[in-house]
Amino acid sequence: MSEAVKEQKLDKVEFDVQLQPKDLYRFNIYQTYTGIQGWISVILGILGFVMAGITFGEAELPYTILYIVVGFLFLFYIPVSLWFRAKAVLKTNTVLAGKLHYEVSDEQIHVTQGEDAGDLPWEAIYKIVANKNQVLIYSTRINAYVVPREQIGDQYEGFCKIAKRKLQSYKLKMKN
Numbered sequence: 001m002s003e004a005v006k007e008q009k010l011d012k013v014e015f016d017v018q019l020q021p022k023d024l025y026r027f028n029i030y031q032t033y034t035g036i037q038g039w040i041s042v043i044l045g046i047l048g049f050v051m052a053g054i055t056f057g058e059a060e061l062p063y064t065i066l067y068i069v070v071g072f073l074f075l076f077y078i079p080v081s082l083w084f085r086a087k088a089v090l091k092t093n094t095v096l097a098g099k100l101h102y103e104v105s106d107e108q109i110h111v112t113q114g115e116d117a118g119d120l121p122w123e124a125i126y127k128i129v130a131n132k133n134q135v136l137i138y139s140t141r142i143n144a145y146v147v148p149r150e151q152i153g154d155q156y157e158g159f160c161k162i163a164k165r166k167l168q169s170y171k172l173k174m175k176n
Contacts (some may be wrong), residue, residue: 002117007076011105011106011162012103012104012105013103013104013155013158013159013162014101014102014103014104015101015102015147015151015152015153015155016071016100016101016102016151017100017101017102017146017147017148017151018098018099018100018151019090019097019100019146019148020090020095020148021083021086021087021090022086022088022131023086023134023146023148024086024090024096024146025082025083025086025132026036026134027134027136027144027146028082028085029082030129030134030136031142032078032082041074041078042074042075043071044070044074045070045071045072045074045075046071046075047070047071047074047077048067048068048069048070048071048072048074048075049067049068049071049075051067051070052064052065052067052068052071055067064128066157089161095113095116098113098114099113100112100113101113102147104153104158104159104162104163105162106122106162106165107121107122107168108120108121108122109122109125109137109145120137120139120145122166122167124139125137125138125139125167125171126138126139126140126141126171127167127173128163128167128171128172128173128174128176129144129173129174130149130160130173130174131175132147132150132175133148133150134146134147134148134149135147135148135149135152135156135159135174154158162176
Protein backbone atom coordinates (compact mmCIF):
# COMPACT_ATOMS: atom_id res chain seq x y z
CA MET A 1 0.00 0.00 0.00
CA SER A 2 1.43 3.37 -0.95
CA GLU A 3 2.15 6.07 1.62
CA ALA A 4 -0.49 8.38 0.09
CA VAL A 5 -3.19 5.72 0.52
CA LYS A 6 -2.04 4.99 4.10
CA GLU A 7 -2.14 8.70 4.96
CA GLN A 8 -5.57 9.09 3.38
CA LYS A 9 -6.95 6.25 5.54
CA LEU A 10 -5.81 8.16 8.64
CA ASP A 11 -8.16 11.05 7.89
CA LYS A 12 -10.74 9.41 10.14
CA VAL A 13 -10.76 6.64 12.74
CA GLU A 14 -13.83 5.17 14.37
CA PHE A 15 -14.36 3.01 17.43
CA ASP A 16 -17.02 2.16 19.99
CA VAL A 17 -16.63 2.46 23.74
CA GLN A 18 -18.62 0.74 26.47
CA LEU A 19 -17.29 1.89 29.86
CA GLN A 20 -16.90 -0.58 32.70
CA PRO A 21 -16.43 0.27 36.40
CA LYS A 22 -12.70 -0.50 36.09
CA ASP A 23 -12.37 2.17 33.39
CA LEU A 24 -13.92 4.91 35.53
CA TYR A 25 -11.93 3.66 38.52
CA ARG A 26 -8.65 4.01 36.61
CA PHE A 27 -9.64 7.52 35.60
CA ASN A 28 -10.51 8.45 39.19
CA ILE A 29 -7.26 6.97 40.51
CA TYR A 30 -5.30 8.86 37.85
CA GLN A 31 -7.08 12.11 38.70
CA THR A 32 -6.59 11.59 42.44
CA TYR A 33 -2.98 10.47 42.55
CA THR A 34 -1.21 12.37 39.75
CA GLY A 35 -1.49 15.75 41.41
CA ILE A 36 0.15 17.13 44.52
CA GLN A 37 -2.87 16.17 46.63
CA GLY A 38 -2.38 12.54 45.67
CA TRP A 39 1.25 12.56 46.67
CA ILE A 40 0.41 14.27 49.95
CA SER A 41 -2.25 11.67 50.76
CA VAL A 42 0.19 8.81 50.09
CA ILE A 43 2.85 10.46 52.26
CA LEU A 44 0.34 11.10 55.06
CA GLY A 45 -0.87 7.50 54.90
CA ILE A 46 2.65 6.10 55.13
CA LEU A 47 3.49 8.59 57.85
CA GLY A 48 0.42 7.47 59.82
CA PHE A 49 1.59 3.85 59.82
CA VAL A 50 5.19 4.84 60.61
CA MET A 51 4.01 6.94 63.56
CA ALA A 52 1.85 4.04 64.76
CA GLY A 53 4.93 1.82 64.74
CA ILE A 54 7.04 4.41 66.54
CA THR A 55 4.45 5.14 69.22
CA PHE A 56 3.39 1.52 69.80
CA GLY A 57 4.20 0.79 73.41
CA GLU A 58 5.73 4.25 73.91
CA ALA A 59 2.65 6.48 73.84
CA GLU A 60 -0.92 6.06 74.97
CA LEU A 61 -2.89 3.50 72.95
CA PRO A 62 -5.45 6.00 71.53
CA TYR A 63 -2.63 7.88 69.77
CA THR A 64 -1.34 4.70 68.17
CA ILE A 65 -4.86 3.79 67.07
CA LEU A 66 -5.36 7.30 65.67
CA TYR A 67 -2.17 6.96 63.57
CA ILE A 68 -3.36 3.59 62.23
CA VAL A 69 -6.74 5.11 61.32
CA VAL A 70 -5.02 7.99 59.51
CA GLY A 71 -2.80 5.56 57.59
CA PHE A 72 -5.75 3.37 56.68
CA LEU A 73 -7.86 6.36 55.66
CA PHE A 74 -5.28 7.78 53.27
CA LEU A 75 -3.92 4.54 51.80
CA PHE A 76 -6.94 2.26 51.63
CA TYR A 77 -10.20 4.10 52.13
CA ILE A 78 -9.74 6.54 49.24
CA PRO A 79 -9.06 3.87 46.56
CA VAL A 80 -11.91 1.68 47.85
CA SER A 81 -14.35 4.60 47.88
CA LEU A 82 -13.28 5.51 44.33
CA TRP A 83 -14.12 1.96 43.21
CA PHE A 84 -17.61 2.11 44.71
CA ARG A 85 -18.16 5.57 43.26
CA ALA A 86 -17.23 4.32 39.77
CA LYS A 87 -19.75 1.49 40.07
CA ALA A 88 -22.45 3.84 41.33
CA VAL A 89 -21.87 6.36 38.54
CA LEU A 90 -22.32 3.72 35.86
CA LYS A 91 -25.55 2.55 37.50
CA THR A 92 -27.04 6.04 37.62
CA ASN A 93 -25.57 7.81 34.57
CA THR A 94 -27.15 6.47 31.39
CA VAL A 95 -24.80 8.45 29.14
CA LEU A 96 -21.65 6.93 30.65
CA ALA A 97 -23.22 3.48 30.92
CA GLY A 98 -24.28 3.42 27.26
CA LYS A 99 -22.22 2.60 24.20
CA LEU A 100 -20.48 5.62 22.69
CA HIS A 101 -19.33 5.79 19.08
CA TYR A 102 -16.28 7.97 18.39
CA GLU A 103 -15.31 9.39 14.99
CA VAL A 104 -11.95 11.12 15.12
CA SER A 105 -11.06 13.28 12.13
CA ASP A 106 -8.88 16.28 11.34
CA GLU A 107 -11.84 18.56 12.08
CA GLN A 108 -13.03 17.22 15.43
CA ILE A 109 -13.88 14.33 17.66
CA HIS A 110 -17.51 13.42 17.05
CA VAL A 111 -19.24 11.31 19.71
CA THR A 112 -22.65 9.71 19.25
CA GLN A 113 -24.90 7.66 21.45
CA GLY A 114 -28.12 6.62 19.83
CA GLU A 115 -29.78 9.80 18.59
CA ASP A 116 -27.59 12.12 20.69
CA ALA A 117 -24.35 13.55 19.32
CA GLY A 118 -21.63 15.95 20.37
CA ASP A 119 -18.60 17.47 18.74
CA LEU A 120 -15.30 18.35 20.34
CA PRO A 121 -13.19 20.53 18.03
CA TRP A 122 -9.44 20.09 18.36
CA GLU A 123 -9.13 23.71 19.48
CA ALA A 124 -11.31 22.91 22.53
CA ILE A 125 -9.15 20.03 23.73
CA TYR A 126 -7.19 20.87 26.87
CA LYS A 127 -4.88 17.83 26.58
CA ILE A 128 -4.78 14.14 25.75
CA VAL A 129 -3.16 11.63 28.08
CA ALA A 130 -2.72 8.00 27.08
CA ASN A 131 -1.19 5.10 28.97
CA LYS A 132 -1.37 1.34 28.57
CA ASN A 133 -4.96 1.19 29.88
CA GLN A 134 -6.74 4.30 28.73
CA VAL A 135 -6.86 7.42 26.62
CA LEU A 136 -8.14 10.52 28.40
CA ILE A 137 -9.33 13.33 26.16
CA TYR A 138 -9.60 16.37 28.41
CA SER A 139 -12.01 19.15 27.52
CA THR A 140 -11.08 20.99 30.74
CA ARG A 141 -8.48 20.47 33.44
CA ILE A 142 -10.71 17.93 35.25
CA ASN A 143 -13.29 16.71 32.70
CA ALA A 144 -12.29 14.04 30.25
CA TYR A 145 -13.65 11.51 27.82
CA VAL A 146 -12.45 8.13 29.11
CA VAL A 147 -11.56 5.73 26.33
CA PRO A 148 -10.23 2.27 27.29
CA ARG A 149 -7.23 1.41 25.10
CA GLU A 150 -8.43 -2.15 24.58
CA GLN A 151 -11.61 -0.82 22.97
CA ILE A 152 -9.76 1.42 20.52
CA GLY A 153 -7.93 -1.64 19.25
CA ASP A 154 -5.99 -1.22 16.03
CA GLN A 155 -7.40 2.31 15.59
CA TYR A 156 -5.05 3.63 18.31
CA GLU A 157 -2.15 4.30 15.94
CA GLY A 158 -4.39 6.29 13.59
CA PHE A 159 -5.84 8.20 16.55
CA CYS A 160 -2.31 9.11 17.71
CA LYS A 161 -1.29 10.31 14.26
CA ILE A 162 -4.32 12.57 13.95
CA ALA A 163 -3.85 13.91 17.49
CA LYS A 164 -0.17 14.66 16.83
CA ARG A 165 -1.11 16.55 13.69
CA LYS A 166 -3.82 18.60 15.37
CA LEU A 167 -2.45 19.39 18.86
CA GLN A 168 0.68 21.08 20.12
CA SER A 169 3.17 18.66 21.66
CA TYR A 170 2.71 20.08 25.18
CA LYS A 171 -0.96 19.00 25.03
CA LEU A 172 -0.04 15.39 24.27
CA LYS A 173 1.19 12.81 26.75
CA MET A 174 0.77 9.56 24.87
CA LYS A 175 2.50 6.23 25.39
CA ASN A 176 2.54 3.38 22.90
